[in-house]
Amino acid sequence: MSKYWSAVARKLIPYVPGEQPKLSQLVKLNTNENPYPPSERAVAAIAGELGEDGGKLRLYPDPNGDRLKAAIASFYAADGVSAANVFVGNGSDEVLAHVFQALLKHERPILFPDITYSFYPVYCGLYEIEHVAVPLADDFSIVADDYLRPNGGIIFPNPNAPTGRLLPLAEIERIVASNPDSVVVIDEAYIDFAAEAVPTAIPLVARYPNLLVVHTLSKSRSLAGLRVGFAIGDAQLIEALERVKNSFNSYPLDRLAIAGGVAAMNDRVHYDTTRRAVMNSREQLTRDLHSLGFDIVPSAANFIFVRHPQLDAATLASALRERAIIVRHFRLPRIDQYLRITIGTDDQCTALLSALREIL
Numbered sequence: 001m002s003k004y005w006s007a008v009a010r011k012l013i014p015y016v017p018g019e020q021p022k023l024s025q026l027v028k029l030n031t032n033e034n035p036y037p038p039s040e041r042a043v044a045a046i047a048g049e050l051g052e053d054g055g056k057l058r059l060y061p062d063p064n065g066d067r068l069k070a071a072i073a074s075f076y077a078a079d080g081v082s083a084a085n086v087f088v089g090n091g092s093d094e095v096l097a098h099v100f101q102a103l104l105k106h107e108r109p110i111l112f113p114d115i116t117y118s119f120y121p122v123y124c125g126l127y128e129i130e131h132v133a134v135p136l137a138d139d140f141s142i143v144a145d146d147y148l149r150p151n152g153g154i155i156f157p158n159p160n161a162p163t164g165r166l167l168p169l170a171e172i173e174r175i176v177a178s179n180p181d182s183v184v185v186i187d188e189a190y191i192d193f194a195a196e197a198v199p200t201a202i203p204l205v206a207r208y209p210n211l212l213v214v215h216t217l218s219k220s221r222s223l224a225g226l227r228v229g230f231a232i233g234d235a236q237l238i239e240a241l242e243r244v245k246n247s248f249n250s251y252p253l254d255r256l257a258i259a260g261g262v263a264a265m266n267d268r269v270h271y272d273t274t275r276r277a278v279m280n281s282r283e284q285l286t287r288d289l290h291s292l293g294f295d296i297v298p299s300a301a302n303f304i305f306v307r308h309p310q311l312d313a314a315t316l317a318s319a320l321r322e323r324a325i326i327v328r329h330f331r332l333p334r335i336d337q338y339l340r341i342t343i344g345t346d347d348q349c350t351a352l353l354s355a356l357r358e359i360l
């Protein structure tokens with residue numbers, strides 16, 4: 001803190017991301033990255049955009065990312081999505097930041113679960129938005145009835161983070177339909193891992209002008225390092241986001257991100273193959289941890305949320321770390337005895353299991 005800091009900077013309580021260790025030999029299961037490489041077509045498109053001498057980088061990118069919006073609209077064309085329904089940003093974290101400012105800042109407090117993505121309260125602090133933390137049920141499920149009360153907006157991830165629990169689409173629709181005067185934001189960062197037939201809320205967008213669905217290419221498309229996220233909603237909601245974006249940064253997505261993002265959206269085979277592999281490993285790891293005595297919250301994401309009745313979570317996390325495996329432990333009320341473990345490759349899951357057997 002110094003006298004040069006603004007009043008805003010003084011008050012901020014920033015988000016703390018999971019550790020990105022410099023050591024490469026670690027089994028890194030702490031930030032829900034995809035264990036598989038991205039689409040080869042995306043990598044080739046990025047290399048193509050860079051070209052022999054990188055000369056295109058001399059020029060600004062398309063400020064609107066129109067090619068990427070078109071590719072996203074085409075992926076969801078069967079749900080009635082067109083480019084006017086798509087907003088793109090530098091990672092879904094940036095998209096979410098604009099959502100808080102453009103659509104969730106009203107007189108009344110917004111609602112989100114007590115256990116959820118810990119960036120939401122940070123955005124509330126940044127934009128001075130009041131919120132009410134709505135407790136999850138004891139089994140960590142979201143209780144739809146608790147969101148049928150006056151509010152300035154609603155946001156939660158589905159599947160929720162860090163629990164991994166999925167709220168059925170009918171319950172999402174009930175919340176959206178019961179709140180016609182406020183925006184309901186469903187953060188679907190992990191929805192592609194939920195099931196073979198993805199239970200996304202995107203098809204509801206055509207019927208509900210107050211629904212905004214946020215996605216990222218960081219998890220199911222293995223592109224966390226590229227920083228691409230998007231939102232799908234009624235054209236009026238998208239316009240509000242564009243107004244904030246164009247008052248903040250004209251070129252949030254660089255040329256490589258646009259080129260790679262387009263190719264990744266177009267490579268459906270890679271998307272389906274890798275998300276299936278992650279879902280299969282999740283089911284296998286769940287069975288294996290169960291046999292080691294772990295309690296596991298049913299997960300529809302690329303991570304599982306677990307606890308061991310005989311072992312303290314912080315102790316377990318540091319014992320794993322001594323064996324070069326890192327997982328995420330949140331020192332927060334209700335969940336301080338849980339660990340969030342990202343689904344890794346089969347080799348990484350095997351390494352995790354043998355370390356756990358040793359510790360137990």
Ligand SMILES: *Cc1c(COP(=O)(O)O)cnc(C)c1O
Pocket residue numbers: 032090091092093094117157161187189215216217218224227228229
């Ligand atoms: C990972 C994650 C994001 C952010 O993803 P980026 O696109 O990489 O910024 C957003 N919401 C939730 C719930 C996440 O877990």
